[in-house]
Amino acid sequence: MRTERVGHSDVRFRRAGDGDVAVVFIHGFLDDQYIWDSLTAQLTTPGIEHVTLDLAGCGDRRQASGPFTYARFADEAGAAVDAIGKPFVIVGHSMGAAVAELVAAGRPDRALGLTLVTPIPLAGTHLPDETLDRFRSLGGDPEGERAVRRQLSAALPAAALDRLVAAGQRLRPEVVRDLAECWNTGHLAGRQQSRFAGPVLIIRGEDDGFVTEEMVNAAVAPRFTAVEQVLVAKAGHWAHLEQSSEVAAHLDRFLAPVLPPDGPRRPKAPRKKGWTSAFAQKSAAVFAEAFAADVVLEASVLTRPVEGRDQVKRVMGAASAIYESLRFTRETTNGSRTYLEWEATASGGQPIEGVTILTKDASGRIVRAAIHHRPLDAVNRFSAELRSRLRGVIGAEHFHQN
Incomplete structure (x- = not known):
């Protein structure tokens, strides 16, 4: 594992492996890049390197100042992808799924695939204020955060739950409020067909009470032209932690046709249907x-x-x-x-x-x-x-x- 920086910015990313294709992981609301470690340790696809990074205001970048918007997150994650300089598959969780889509859509010549884990719609959730207030107020409230994470998960190990709560409590309260506003308001690009035309895998936890089947079928899956959905049993919003081996197997299977045995290929131009x-x-x-x-x-x-x-x-x-x-x-x-x-x-x-x-x-x-x-x-x-x-x-x- 090695850490590199994008130019003279505070954007840093971790790299593991030495493959010809990068698999880039974007974390979700209140989380950090280390949330992916249990999943990446179980991937078996050869010829790839794993890349993780913290979004502004989160994890090792908790001191970053605003704005905290999808546009900024996509610019910074995209700069990391560009610094790596390889064809890539990008994986995003929750609000990180929206960031992952924007990064892939902006690099059609190198983006080989997109995996969305319990994805919040890019267009936003548009919750009423009284509902969103519960999420806005989680900064500095460890017991409130623990309750929300328990409610939205099905099989989080106790140690993983403790780790997540600790990560969330590192965020400044004003950052938590801005992040909640970000995923609730969404991005204008989410109101139309996605600009990413390559293969998409959507992974949803069966017991996720937030990113539901109805939400995905109405506001996420229809925006893509080549999409597959899989449902993970005994998992909620953090399926990649609750059932990491199963999610790793789905990701390995998704990577297989994208990364042929004879080496990486450039994505083909979308074939006219x-x-x-x-x-x-x-x-x-x-x-x-x-x-x-x-x-x-x-x-x-x-x-x-x-x-x-x-x-x-x-x-x-x-x-x-x-x-x-x-x-x-x-x-x-x-x-x-x-x-x-x-x-x-x-x-x-x-x-x-x-x-x-x-x-x-x-x-x-x-x-x-x-x-x-x-x-x-x-x-x-x-x-x-x-x-x-x-x-x-x-x-x-x-x-x-x-």
Whole structure:
């Protein structure tokens, strides 16, 4: 283990190992860089070095002055990553997950992957004042901090709990207040699709009463295009301490395809997804490239499914041409299924929105597409226009009759 400094600043980071790829760890609210030691000791992936650092106001940087904002944290953590000068995977816990995303998004040429452990949404939690006050007031209140950590964990060893409380009590009360404001208010980038397009692993503790399944599914996972979620049993908000061996195994598994045996690779440019690219080009041929031969299309504008690549590509080619504009607003993947939310205007300026569910086979081709449109009057108009454009190609019985 060796410690280095970024230029003439007070930003220092610890390095262990001598791999060609760095795995960088960002701690969360009230914590410090040493929280990762039990996890990194259990990683088995070869060819990596581990890097940890303290955010301003925390740990060995507890005397740092403000501001304490996501922008500052990302700038300083990013400066450490730049000083290391290697391709990297970045791991963030709680509010550190937001910092990790900003660092990765700002370095698409070197960021190979992003792991978010019980992540607070980058857009913030927006708790009411009376709820946030409980977190704001934890500086200088060891018993209050201990109670919060117990409430939000499931299997913290007693020694780890003592260690966490001691770390939290090193922070100045005004820093604690500012940090709570930071993760509660969030960052503007969290209100839109993430700029990081690489692989993302989200690890959540099953018993975390703060970062819940609903929070992750609503405000975290949909912002990424290549995301996997795993749930850790008998763990709460500090899953990497409560079940460190299991979290280490998940991280090793995530690292395996990112770091091939023959050495690190540069991240590939994000591959255009056939479905969204086909809509952009309004091209039946591009749709066909995305479909399996036996693809089935179901939609609220259809009264019965359309089957087979040739027929489905004709329907989708015609449908895409009806839209005057279309924007995909959210996307998430769970196993073989991809969920897309979208909003559009159809011919004549008719507003329409909906959800598309794509099911893919092992080769990545779409075997089933289910498209749900709303509102109802837009569904009927769209179906009528589609029937007109496909007359003689697709039977009229597939469309709603006025």
